[in-house]
Amino acid sequence: MDIFRGQNLIEFSDRFKTDLDCKEYLAQAKWKDGYQCNRCGHGAAQQRRDFSRICNICGHTESAPAGTLFHRVRFGVRKAFFICFEMATTTKSLSASYMGVRFGITEKTARLFMHKVREAMRSSGNHPMDGTVHIDEFVVGGREKGKIGRSYDSKKKKAVCAVQLTEGGKERRMYSMKIDNFSGKEIKKMFDAHIDGTAKMTTDEWRGYWPLAKKYDIEQIPTNGGLNFKALHTMIHQIKSWIRTTYSWVSDFHVERYFDAFCYRLNRSQSKGTIFNNLIVRMVKADKIYQKEIICS
Template sequence: KFGIRKAFGIVFEMSATTKSLSSSQMAKRYSISRPTAWLFMHKVRSAMKSSELNPVVGTVYVDEFVYGGKEDLKQGRSKDSKKKKIVAAVEIDDEGGIKRAYFKRIDDYSSDELGKIFHSHISTQAKVKTDKWSGYIPLKREYDIEQIKSNTSDFFQINTIIHQVKSWLRSTYSWMHEQNIQKYLDEYSYRLNRSIHKQTIFDNLITRMINQKPIGLQSIKTSR
């Protein structure tokens, strides 16, 4: 509807740049309507979703966090908080650097919900480190989990990534619907996990988009 050259430009902005843009900013830059930019960008994000074919096998830290506005008297792991609940998994290399990071939107802090990121992205052979939250205990039957205090220096890398993703969401998007939060998280992971492959990340994303099935507005509105 708006030309293949503009489409390539948007895909490049979303893949090869550091932070991407909001749909409003993208619409202004490429002289298209905001709804058109919003829909196309969500189609791009659908192609950014992990294949989940290469689970983490090394050392990985897992922690939960919330994203959203402040709420009075809502602290810690409040079950009735309206904030978006997210669990993160960050793979660390032998030098302490970050190799990969994945995120999952969760409904609560139960082992079933926390297990989503384990089953999608973490091998049973991996060495997993979490805080002392009881929700991780049932997962020890399947995964090698060590529970330690989260205020130690061991959690510095994952806390840094969590801070970065929250800052990116706040600075780029003024508001996100609950059902779309996972798409934004997939976008962040896609760029971060391929940050050392800037020369091929655009080509990789174009190939993914070509190979995926057509996506309509209704499927984007109803997907999570």
């Protein structure tokens, strides 16, 4: 498969001139390891001009977008590819209203598809962080009268962030996830999902980490005005500013999708050349998601 590399929009536009170009790319990603009919399980098929496959045994026809997050995209696969390219490679924030105007679709349609893309950006959890990891909790939301900092009864969205550091103390990888409260039970979700048991973790002196210190290698130190967690607090500030300046407000239902999108781009900042292909492969392999799972009820 000749994968697309780089962030050049002109080169991208030249590579994907039509929907057929995009379907060919999808077909190569989808059946890279071989075809198997999803109806009878047979492993041989004929290819049609639109790069769909017809099973040699049962005659079932499967299109390249079928079974992927591009399935039934009504505004065209090419526009969907361009949205993926923008979301994967840009260093700027992208709102649904902006994307709607940019690609000639409605804001609602743009928002729904962008949520599908964010689903594909979610970490698999197969590569937990090791080495030196700093962890802290934070809240997303505007000011609340009488509420300062962490509070169990706050209406703000609660989250925990973990950053893996390089030997020089710079951020290497980060993950952020929504939690219901600041208890050890909730914070442990981050440990289970993204942190290797061998990691040496450093946190502030919040008591929610006390139960976890019995199982994990955790050192609790004073924040020293944030100086002891400079890289971690910088990342938390960036993710909060990104949400506030681009979206103004996000629902509790969707906030984790925005965390996933932010972390996905940051964690692949050293491999931007292949980030678009990585996202397309994720869109192909991701589980099907229905509109009712995206729309907040």
